[in-house]
Amino acid sequence: MKILMFHLMPYAHLDMSFSQKYRAAWVVLPNTYFDPKKGHELYNRYLDELELAAELGFDGVSVNEHHQNAYGLMPSPVVTAAALSRRTKSARIAILGNAFCLREHPLTLAEEHAMIDCITGGRLISGMVRGIGAEYFSLGTNPAYSHARFQEAHDLVVEAWTKPGPFSFEGKYYHFDYVNVWPRPYQQPHPPIWAPSTGSIETIEWAAHPSRKYVYLQAYSPTQSVARYLNYYRECAQRMYGYTASSDRIGWSTPVYVSDTDQKARDEAKPHIEILFNKLLRLPFEMLFPPGYLSAKSLKNMRTHKRSVSGQEHTVDTLIEQGIIVCGSPDTVRKQFIDTHRLLGFQNLLCLMQFGTLPRELTERNIRLFAREVMPALQALTDKEYGGMEIRAAE
Amino acid sequence: MRLTERVRGDNKSRKPQREMMLQQTEIEVGGCKIGMRRGGQGERLLFLHGAQGLNGHEPGLEALAAHFDVIAPDHPGFGQSELAATVDDVGDLALFYLDLLDVLNLDEVHVVGQCLGGWLALEIAIRNASRLKTLVLVNSAGLRLNGVPRADMFACSEDDLLKLLFAGTGGSAWLKAWRETPDVEDIYDRNRAAAARYSWSPRLCNPKLDRWLHRVAVPTHIVWGREDRVIPPAYAEALKDRIPGATVTLVPDCAHMLHLEQPQAFVGEIAKFIRSAAR
Numbered sequence: 001m002k003i004l005m006f007h008l009m010p011y012a013h014l015d016m017s018f019s020q021k022y023r024a025a026w027v028v029l030p031n032t033y034f035d036p037k038k039g040h041e042l043y044n045r046y047l048d049e050l051e052l053a054a055e056l057g058f059d060g061v062s063v064n065e066h067h068q069n070a071y072g073l074m075p076s077p078v079v080t081a082a083a084l085s086r087r088t089k090s091a092r093i094a095i096l097g098n099a100f101c102l103r104e105h106p107l108t109l110a111e112e113h114a115m116i117d118c119i120t121g122g123r124l125i126s127g128m129v130r131g132i133g134a135e136y137f138s139l140g141t142n143p144a145y146s147h148a149r150f151q152e153a154h155d156l157v158v159e160a161w162t163k164p165g166p167f168s169f170e171g172k173y174y175h176f177d178y179v180n181v182w183p184r185p186y187q188q189p190h191p192p193i194w195a196p197s198t199g200s201i202e203t204i205e206w207a208a209h210p211s212r213k214y215v216y217l218q219a220y221s222p223t224q225s226v227a228r229y230l231n232y233y234r235e236c237a238q239r240m241y242g243y244t245a246s247s248d249r250i251g252w253s254t255p256v257y258v259s260d261t262d263q264k265a266r267d268e269a270k271p272h273i274e275i276l277f278n279k280l281l282r283l284p285f286e287m288l289f290p291p292g293y294l295s296a297k298s299l300k301n302m303r304t305h306k307r308s309v310s311g312q313e314h315t316v317d318t319l320i321e322q323g324i325i326v327c328g329s330p331d332t333v334r335k336q337f338i339d340t341h342r343l344l345g346f347q348n349l350l351c352l353m354q355f356g357t358l359p360r361e362l363t364e365r366n367i368r369l370f371a372r373e374v375m376p377a378l379q380a381l382t383d384k385e386y387g388g389m390e391i392r393a394a395e
Numbered sequence: 396m397r398l399t400e401r402v403r404g405d406n407k408s409r410k411p412q413r414e415m416m417l418q419q420t421e422i423e424v425g426g427c428k429i430g431m432r433r434g435g436q437g438e439r440l441l442f443l444h445g446a447q448g449l450n451g452h453e454p455g456l457e458a459l460a461a462h463f464d465v466i467a468p469d470h471p472g473f474g475q476s477e478l479a480a481t482v483d484d485v486g487d488l489a490l491f492y493l494d495l496l497d498v499l500n501l502d503e504v505h506v507v508g509q510c511l512g513g514w515l516a517l518e519i520a521i522r523n524a525s526r527l528k529t530l531v532l533v534n535s536a537g538l539r540l541n542g543v544p545r546a547d548m549f550a551c552s553e554d555d556l557l558k559l560l561f562a563g564t565g566g567s568a569w570l571k572a573w574r575e576t577p578d579v580e581d582i583y584d585r586n587r588a589a590a591a592r593y594s595w596s597p598r599l600c601n602p603k604l605d606r607w608l609h610r611v612a613v614p615t616h617i618v619w620g621r622e623d624r625v626i627p628p629a630y631a632e633a634l635k636d637r638i639p640g641a642t643v644t645l646v647p648d649c650a651h652m653l654h655l656e657q658p659q660a661f662v663g664e665i666a667k668f669i670r671s672a673a674r
Contacts (some may be wrong), residue, residue, distance in 0.1 A: 027550075136595075137550065144592035145483075286552055291587035291595075299584055 001341065001381045004060035004094055005053035005367065006253060006350045009046045009080070011070040012357045013038045016279055018070075024283050026069040026134040033070065043073070047080065049354055049363055051087050056371035059379070060092030060125065062350060064196075065099055067131075068138040071280040078112045085119045093120055096196045096217065096253075096350065097127025100153040102141045106174065107181060110157040114185040122186040127194045127217075128154055133288045144292025147202065149173045154193075161190035196253065199229050202295060208236045210243060215348060219253040220281075223323030223340065226252055230344045231389055247383050251348025252340070255325040255355045258369045262328040268362055269327050269355075270316040276356035277314040277324075330373030337378050338385070345386030349378065415452050416460035417467065421475070424495045430475025431468040435460025438528075438669070439501055442467040443492075445510025446536070446548060446594060447560070447652070448474050448586035451573045455654030458662045463505065468495065470515075472589030474582055485511070485537075485593050485601060489518035496526045505669055509533040509654055510626070511594055514601070521610040529672045530615040531665050532634060534623050534651050536599040540633055546624040547598065549591060553583075562622035562649050566656035599626070608637040615641040616668040620649030620656065642668070 011034060014025065022029045050061040063080045066072040074080055077095045084093055093116060100106040117124040130150045136143040152171045156179070159169065165180030185191050195207040196217040207214040218229045230250045237245035255273060259265035289302060319325045326336050337349065353370065354363040417434035432449065440463035442456060449456075449469060459465050470488060471479035482491050492515065496504065505528050508516030513535025520530055546559055553574075557567040574583055594600075615638045619631040628645055635641045644664055649657045 140596040142591060142595040144588055144595065284552060286550060290549060291584075291591035292589075296581070296584060296588070300581070303580070 001347050001349055001378050002059040002092075002248075003375050003378055004062045004092065004348070004350045005050060005058045006062040006064070006094075006096065006352045007046055007050055007080075007354060008064065008066075008072040008352065009043065009074050010276070010280055010354075010356060011039070011073055012042060012359075014070045014280075016275065019279055019282070024069075024134070024287060025071055025280050026066075026283055027137045027287060029070060031068075039073065043080075045360055046354065047083055047087070049360075049367065050084055052364065053353065053367050053371070054084075054088040054091035056367065057375065057379075058091060058371065060094050060123075061088065062094035062096050062125075064096050064127070065129070065131065067135050069134065069280075071276075078109070078116070081116055081124070082112075082119075085116055085123075088120075088123075091123065092125055093123050094125035094194070094350075095127050096125070096194055097129035099129050099131035099135060100157055101146060101149040102131050102135055102139050103153070106153040106157055107160060107176065107179065110160045110181050111183075113191060114161065114181060114183050117185040117187055117191050118183050120186070122191075124185075124187070124191045125194055126191045127196050128157075129196055130293075132283075133290045133293045134283060136290050136293060137287060142292075143290040145173065146293055147295070151206070158190060158193075161185050194251075197229075199225055200298065201232065202298070204229060204233050205236055205240065208233050208241065208245065208249075210241050213237075213245075213249055215249050215251055217251040217253050217348065217350060219350075220324065226323070226340075227344055230346055234389055246347075247345045247386060248347040250344075250346045251350060252344070252346050253350035253352070255327075255352040256333065256370060257325070257327040257353075257355075257358075257366055258330055258333050258374060259365070260329060262332050265328045265332075266316050266320070269325075269358070272356040272358040272362075273316055273319060273325060273327075274314060274356070277319065280356060330369060333370070334374045334377050337374070338381065341378075341381050342385060342387045345383065345389070347381075347383075416457050417452065417465060419475070422468075422495070422498060424491065424498050425479065425481060427471055427479040427481075427491075428477045429468050429471070429495065431466065432456070433464070433466050435463055435465045437463040438505060439464045439466060439503070440505040440507060440665075441496075441501065443506065443508035443512030443515050444470065444473070445508075445512050445534075445652075446586075446590035446599070447510070447570075448582065448589075450570055450655070451576070451579075453655060453658075454569070455658035455661045458658050459507075459665065462662065462666050466499070466501070466504075470511075470589065470593075472592060473586050478589075483592070485515055485518055488515055488593060489522055492519055493523055493526075502526050503528040505529045505531070505665075507531040507533065507665060508535060510536050510651065511590060511599065513537060514594075514599070514604075517604060517608065517611065518601070520613060521604075521607045524611070524613050527613045529669055530611065530613050531668060532615065532617045533653050533661070534619050534626055535617070535630070535634065536594065536626055537601060537604050538630055538633055538637075539597065539600040539602050539605075540629060543627055543629045545598070545626060548625055549587075549595070549598075559624060560651045561656050562620065563656065566652055569655060570652070605633075605637055608634070609639060611638045611641075614668075614672040616664070616672075617641055617643040618653060618661070618664045619643065619645050620651060620653045621645045621647050622650040625651045 063077040160181045194215040197203045257269040417432040469476040513532040514537030561567040
């Protein structure tokens with residue numbers, strides 16, 4: 001199994017009384033809450049944490065994109081990925097993801113990704129996402145065309161990476177007379193493309209298509225949902241497309257916290273993880289799902305269940321109980337991952353080792369303890385340890 | 396169609412004494428099925444609904460049907476209408492409606508547009524007003540005025556939206572009751588998605604529209620709920636300044652949804668203006 005350390009780079013110095021005045025730490029929270037001097041320290045500290053993970057043998061380090069918020073300070077993950085490029089030697093640099101379709105010019109991102117891929121000698125993983133609903137308020141992109149634009153931006157970028165230029169691209173949303181991206185990506189035909197999501201049937205069916213076979217990454221979900229969606233990828237490959245999905249095509253992304261004992265881990269993680277889920281990640285329904293962002297069917301599901309991760313008040317105990325986070329002693333955490341792998345067989349694991357206000361010392365200890373006590377056993381896991389999934393025979 | 400029958404059935408069960416003037420029908424425009432309410436007698440009046448869509452049997456439209464032959468389609472993607480492959484924005488929508496007027500072969504039609512529908516009416520009028528007789532703009536979108544803040548309908552919760560759309564509680568109670576009828580949630584979601592499709596960015600306006608408003612060559616009246624925060628009354632004055640010969644009435648105790656909140660003022664203003672324009 002490949003293990004990556006993921007960072008959100010939250011604004012940990014946020015005055016948490018903001019929630020009495022503002023509906024969310026997104027879109028409407030004034031940027032006067034951000035102190036650039038503290039930001040300077042945080043960015044450098046967070047990059048140190050990712051670099052430490054790379055030194056300690058994580059297979060990759062990962063960053064992502066969010067706009068106009070205190071939850072994650074990377075409106076351009078390309079910037080942080082570029083900073084990591086020269087400070088890491090063999091780890092993968094995973095941008096999970098970039099929202100190509102939010103841009104009027106997805107080719108600028110295609111160029112930047114190709115640059116990072118060349119600089120790192122082919123260590124880039126390109127994640128493609130639509131961005132969360134709030135992004136459509138922040139950047140003004142029309143959510144009603146989001147699915148269609150996502151697919152077209154993807155097609156444009158993959159063509160730009162693979163087809164000899166110059167050529168013209170005539171889409172519905174994008175029109176370019178000269179597509180001729182310099183540099184071309186180092187990895188051929190192009191960097192691996194991953195599709196991170198908090199659970200979307202449409203995304204899974206798209207990612208699993210035989211012409212793509214992209215890695216689907218399930219984020220922020222109770223164990224049951226992780227199981228449902230990761231198994232759906234395999235089912236979809238088998239039933240819809242007639243091939244057997246390889247286990248390295250699926251992954252799980254989750255916050256992880258390790259300390260000496262289960263109780264100590266809970267106590268240490270508690271205030272910081274609760275801030276992540278109850279303050280930073282909290283979004284009103286209409287901001288999370290602007291009109292047209294979800295298909296009618298998905299929106300109906302969402303309304304019926306109203307069980308979105310950002311919709312309820314969490315405690316460290318409920319988060320652990322539901323399997324949304326993995327937290328405990330090294331033995332507990334190792335066992336939980338091995339057990340879940342036996343059930344689901346995913347070959348990629350993305351660990352959020354810093355969350356909310358978790359301070360530098362605890363984050364570093366978390367990374368070191370995980371790398372020493374947990375990670376080697378997980379990196380050794382292969383399909384041999386996967387129990388396999390019974391696909392109910394359709395025939 | 397069955398859905399509509401059910402909704403109407405619910406309405407009837409609440410108010411059995413009331414006979415509804417507008418009946419649900421369907422037409423086809425360029426291969427796209429369009430749901431439409433039609434009823435009443437008199438000169439033809441095309442009602443172009445706003446970003447909230449048509450909400451059951453709206454009191455303003457029912458009252459209009461006492462004076463006019465009211466034709467109220469659901470725009471593509473709203474209510475009972477399919478999405479049209481040819482329509483991505485309000486400019487496309489205007490051309491689609493010119494096709495619709497051809498299909499219905501309507502001449503000398505009075506056009507009334509509220510919110511998004513007012514914007515649409517303007518986009519139609521600057522392109523081709525040959526089938527139009529008069530224009531009434533009700534709390535109309537379309538223009539952009541720098542420095543006049545507008546509330547964002549799309550950022551509101553369902554409850555906050557009701558508070559935003561109405562000055563008092565009567566109209567919002569009516570709308571809330573309608574939205575709580577079975578199956579309406581689907582229509583609410585459809586309407587929101589369709590409204591975003593046409594008006595998300597730039598929000599509820601075409602920044603170039605004001606270059607062409609001198610081309611609105613039909614008698615035009617502007618009616619506005621004075622408490623509107625979605626499109627404040629400054630926009631009524633701005634439209635008046637840009638449209639040759641236009642007149643304005645501001646209606647007190649009323650916000651964005653004039654036709655629901657003050658149906659009598661809505662109908663009175665329209666009927667009075669159309670009578671005076673005929674002279």
